[in-house]
Amino acid sequence: MLAEHMLDFRKSLYNEGVVFCYSGYMTEDVLMSIGKVIKQKLEVDDVDKNIARSVFSVFVEQVQNVIRYSIEKETALRQNEKEIDLRYGLLMVGYKDDKYFVTCGNMVKNDNVDRLREGLMQIQQLDKDGLKALYKEILRGDSPEGSKGAGVGFIDIAKRAKKGIEFDFSQYDDDFTYFTLKAYI
């Protein structure tokens, strides 16, 4: 039963084209280890350098978004007494229908959904030059409210996702919504 259950899970991932899947707390250490494996896999498959690089970049931006913004978190103490947040997220990297994809999912606050959706809808409609212009505009100004990073992570993903991005929200309860972003390369 146990093996059958795991094999079914494995098969469903396989059918979706998933080559790599991680569900759990994400930290910089996790990012670097998984990043190394993804790079190796892309090298073994002899993937075009620029495509491999885009897949890796999108992976980094996606995981760092989870590290920054996933609302499902625990705070741990490191040995040096410095606090570290453990943020929960789900990552999938795969290949299907001649496209690579990098998908991430994490919980966000309901209050943030409209802002996220509007931002992503705007990005989705822009062409290469439009994305570049918006990227620069944000770099010139201050970080958007509630953003701890460059505020340009999503634009960076869209720039590199030559075959498009998809996103979706699923309300979980009165406070939280599950957010997913899939980028195709």
Add this chain to the structure above:
Amino acid sequence: MDAAWQCSEMEKLIIARTQNTPKILLDPEAGLIELTGKSYPENTSEQFGPVFDWLEEYFDGSPCNQTIVNIDIDYFNSSTSRALYEFFTLLNAAVKRGYGLEVNWIYDEEDFSTEEDGEEFNEEFSELGIKLVKK
């Protein structure tokens, strides 16, 4: 107090390269600023904070006549692009105050992405005259 004396007064700053952060070399005596490697930390302040402090002090005094800036970063994330933007803003301000700077953006011939990033920064900070240099 002459310029040569002052520029050698500051301490050299060297930050070692890691898997996701670049090697940083700030040498006041040689008038050399170098960033080499990859840069994709989630939080860039640990790496770039000391660089910005150093640069402010460097350009506050009388630096060596000509300062050479070599940026050889073959991959960086969006947080780093923000840090680089701040970095170039500081350099731009120094040039406006009359400091002599030569800025080189070094990239691999086959790396179109980094070449394009260099072009973008050059467009944005045209007063710096960033030179795109193939490896």
